[in-house]
Amino acid sequence: MAFAWLKGHGTENDFVLLPDADGSVHGALEPAFVAALCDRRRGIGADGVLRVTRTEALSAVDAAAAESASEWFMDYRNADGSVSEMCGNGIRVFAKHLFDAGLADSPAVIGTRAGDRTVTDHGDGTYSVTMGPADVRATSKVAANGRAWEAQDIRTGNPHAVAFVDDLADAGPLTGAPEHDKTVYPDGVNVEFVVWRGPGHIAMRVHERGSGETRSCGTGACAAAVAAMLVDQTMLPATYRVDVPGGTLHVGWDVNDELTLTGPAEIVARGELEWLS
Structure with missing residues (x-):
């Protein structure tokens, strides 16, 4: 399987991003595949995986996506392949990719399993995220x-x-x-x-x-x-x-x-990978 990927981090909390707009490339994102991808010796290496997909592509199989009003949904997995509700550092990296690729304008509403979140690009390398109530x-x-x-x-x-x-x-x-x-x-x-x-x-x-x-x-x-x-x-x-x-x-x-989280986000690498494992 060959697919595009990006590597990014927010305060060194690092992620593999998988552009998959229509949800057709990575399907259900099997835990074993995510864990191997995040492994720092046998994969790209990361704290988690962010699948970049349109909300409508997941709405039939994910209850949070079905309730979201956003165009884009952050399908986030931990390094062991388990599903997570939200990632405050990851969503800034996710948004930076959308902004850089011309897929969204700032501020952008992004769907997560914890609800929709709004990310604003300050133009100086930092981004703010609305994080909901405590x-x-x-x-x-x-x-x-x-x-x-x-x-x-x-x-x-x-x-x-x-x-x-x-x-x-x-x-x-x-x-x-x-x-x-x-x-x-x-x-x-x-x-x-x-x-x-x-x-x-x-x-x-x-x-x-x-x-x-x-x-x-x-x-x-x-x-x-x-x-x-x-x-x-x-x-x-x-x-x-x-x-x-x-x-x-x-x-x-x-x-x-309402909580707001502000911090940096960087994309440090991108490429195409032919996954042989």
Whole structure:
């Protein structure tokens, strides 16, 4: 099978993009194929795959696509091939491809399994995404490498458990998924370990379900910022800076409970691949 591909990243959270406007090239995107494509030794290598398809091409088989009013839909898969609701870094890369290819104008509405999102190109290499409301729930425990923390359950398209730590090294090597309460997160969870850097300024590490520890997570940055604003009892509207290993993101939260994620997006390679595996 030969197909076109692109490679891009947002704060070093990297993705393979598969242009597939009518949904005819990649069909149901088998998990084994996605996992092989994302493998950094036997594939292109990435934290996930973004299929770039028209919403109408998926509307018959995907309930979220059927409900979307957008022209384009981000069919996102984690590195292990599992389906994910949303990707805050990935959608900026997705939108950049649409803008660069003349397939959409800024601002563009893009469909996701977490709902339609609007992406705006600021013209300086950064993009803002409307991320919807913050769904703040109860706390539970997460644990890694023999240590445990209380974590805030916050849904920002994806489920997140946000734990404040004294030092980002406290969680140790995140070679496996942190332990979590499976009754709270039956479908798995992204876990953020967060430290304070100053007023309106935090830093974090993240372990993403289906991908492992990554250099950045956009929905996770939103969850971490919301958790920090709640602790700070911050008056809204407010914007927090979130440092991740791959760079810096900014998260805004307004009086209408709407989150906005702003950060860079880059396309770094493109080509055609004849897949032989």
